[in-house]
Amino acid sequence: MPQLTLQEVEHIAELARLGLTQAEKETFCEQLATILGYVEMLNGLDTEGVPPTTSALPLSNVMRSDEVSSSLPTEDALANAPDADADQFRVRAILE
């Protein structure tokens, strides 16, 4: 079974911008290792030269005509914003 260190769990959480408590990190260490141990079964499968399937549909480049039409009113788009000001989403400053 693969081992997962606390540091690896913290690294993945950082990639996902996901805050975790110490208890959650420890639980995930164990649970993710168990699940990854199970999916390791795929290693036994010969996939040499097999193309990946990204979609069940044989679609590529779906096009539509580029016509001007009405879109969601700004007021509606902002209605669920945690913070909005002057027709814009308000966020923390990135630059000082």
Next chain:
Amino acid sequence: MNANTDLCFLTIHEALASLRRGEVSSVELTQAVLDQILSVDNQVRAYISILPEEALAQAEAADQRRAEGQNGPLLGVPLAIKDVICTQGITTTCGSRILEDFVPPFDATAVARLRSAGAVFLGKTNTDEFAMGSSTEHSAFFTTANPWDVERVPGGSSGGSAAAVAAGTALGALGSDTGGSVRQPAAMCGIVGLKPTYGRVSRYGLVAHGSSLDQIGPLARDVEDAAILLSCVAGHDWRDSTSLDSPVPNYVAEMKAGDGLRGMKVGVPQEYFIEGMEAGVEAAVRAALDEMADLGADLVDVSLPHTEYCIPIYYLIATAEASSNLARYDGVRYGLRVNNPDMWQTYYDTRQSGFGPEVKRRIMLGTYALSAGYYDADYLKAQQARTLLRRDFTRVWEQVDVLACPVSPTVAFRIGQKIDDPLQMYLMDVFTVSLNLVGMCGISVPCGFSDNMPVGLQLVGPALGESVILRAAYAYEQATSWHAQWPVDSRQ
């Protein structure tokens, strides 16, 4: 106590016939179902939000339209919608704290189509958070109970929709199916659930979970109702570039046309009858196969050799897609924001407070599978294995018209029984995820009982094979009476 439970347990096609004949009004029907909600939903807890005033206003409008000589394929029929499907002006939580107060500014296409068909909306049903789960226990709000035994789960993730249909608190419902989330709760609640072909129903307004897997599907009392609902929601939508531009047949007519199961080649995949599955489930499904043979079906043993890889493939691909899709919950445009003076910490805190344990687990798994160093070994490998799985089915569709197998290896389990063991919970999806990975359609129909709980028979068809699976399911259903049985408690 509800005086009008008979109205609550009408099928949609029976209700439509009564409405057309003027024997009942939509207001009477809707009021009866709202009374049933008042009477049983405190125990079943199928609904996250109930909309009595809105529903009655829509029912009144439907009666008015009918009085004016108008018609509609669902005019005046009260339905429920899973709370991962957007409804304009009505809170859509996805069973999550992070969207607890989210009010969509638009309808999902499937909802808009039901609306224009004349449907009445009773409310939004419970789901595992972001549809990630097999029991509704991962809802951030509460667990729905199975109407057949309130100590047990209704299945999931569309457990609220399934429980509502089984408890007489909706005539039909919409759910969503990423790895079995319509078929499995339908099986566990003794009703019919249909997962359409990938692309058959627009995903516009369905909150994204696994974008190459997600489909909206109907939950209903019988096969005909499922066909009616599917006919209303299916079809191309320019807002979803993966929706299929293929004509929508009249599924009810197609279902009733032809010779039923007579002469139909029904494949029985050996790998779908596994060691460790509940004996009563296997017995019920095997008896259903015998019944289909009696009805003239030609049973053919087939093999799907990559079946054992389905769960690993699914849980790598579904979590990878979910981790990417859920990146949008950053506390900027909608949903919860936990403010911190630091911008980065605002993201961490928002997502820590907003997501529950199963969603966090899947974000972690998916992020791991997509991360540098693991992408080739996990995510790419799973996509290659997905190709091999697809080839299994391509070969089988040269031999048979439909496949018949169980929906779930067990009947509904007890609340709390599997919650601490995520892998055991994932293994519950062993018979359902292949359809999503390959993009095929499938239907669950009631086929008996085990341990006094309903068992589902799964009939699988190739892409756009809805008419064939409906025809097979309808023929089986007409010859049996499982679909006509309801939980005793709900009828008192």
